[in-house]
Amino acid sequence: MIRVSKRLNKLPHYAVNELATAKKRMLAQGVDVIDLSVGDADIPPPEIAVRTLNDALADQAMSRYSFQIGLIEFREAVARYMKRRFDVTVDPMTEVLPLIGSKNGLSHLPFAILDAGDICIIPEPGYPGYFGTYLSEAEVLPYPLEASKDFLIELDDLSEDQLERAGLVFLNYPNNPTSAIAPIDYLTRTISTCRKHDIVIAYDNPYCEMTFDGYKAPSILELPDAREVSLEFHSLSKTFCMTGWRLGWATGSAELIAALQKVKSYVDTGPFLAVQKAGAAVLDSAETLVESMQAEFARRRDAAVRSFRETGFEVEPPKATMYLWIETPAGLTSAQFAQRVLEDEAVVVLPGSALGSSGEGYFRIAMTVGADRMQQAAERIGRVLNKVRTVGAAT
């Protein structure tokens, strides 16, 4: 019997793997499954990405090790994008780091800056990439995101001792899974608390372009005094529907970039250069690409919200992200509800508890399919809701 490490045992269960297996099994049986579990939309990557990657493959230089420096062209495209989009100036060489998807940076940051006895605050429910912290020596302090507090992490709720020991907080707005957004005054007071207590902010911003109704999500680096204590994470996965390409970047404090780069030098050798070349081309056309992506996700959101409301769920249209965070019917845990939805109606949703125990009482749907299919999924889920309400949870 293999003995695994105590650290491995501390890692919570990664529920998404099982959902993928259950879905494969049903598909193999010929069932018409609608998968709304993972934030991976059915939209093709931008044509410019495919074309640039194709051309880059013919260039032998692209097949070499990328190392942490990566493709300078990508770093420069990131800096241009940050300037155009947020009016934030970053040095491409010292304040940008290419990542093999933002998860690559988020999950390794704790190793770079935390020691035994330090506290890392993570949102709960929250993106499982932050759970990498359990593999470090630091102590994880899950902070429950609650509707009554607009799903914000309020650092002032923590004790003086916790704030003194805290070395890192993961902030993710627009938020997965709750779709909450961060008001500017919230960011200002959070930066001030973090500066006072020497807490690094990992500002996880993969949904900054996936916004609706005129809302424009900020970069934390737009705020005065943020850079010294912040590292912001971006991703091409969601905005440009390139999840499998594995490309993102970190930007912010040069000291934090250097620390993260040092860890990564030992665990990976950077994203494929040809993918970085394609990423640079995509970022240089970001504005046009974002416009059509936003229009498509707005259609999906409107269809989903309308249909879920018609079937009896209470849902508010989110201002950002590709998620709806919906309360499960009374009498069933979120895992039981997700199981029923899968078995009875062949729709895969994410039970809130899969993102931490504070996610109990909710399920998350990702707008992975077009408006008509979203409506169909809502109708199927609505049938389960009706059954639970009329016949009871035990059926």
Ligand SMILES: Cc1ncc(COP(=O)(O)O)c(C=O)c1O
């Ligand atoms: C909040 C959040 N951060 C980071 C990521 C990871 O994105 P990437 O594909 O860039 O690793 C995700 C993906 O779902 C996410 O929801």
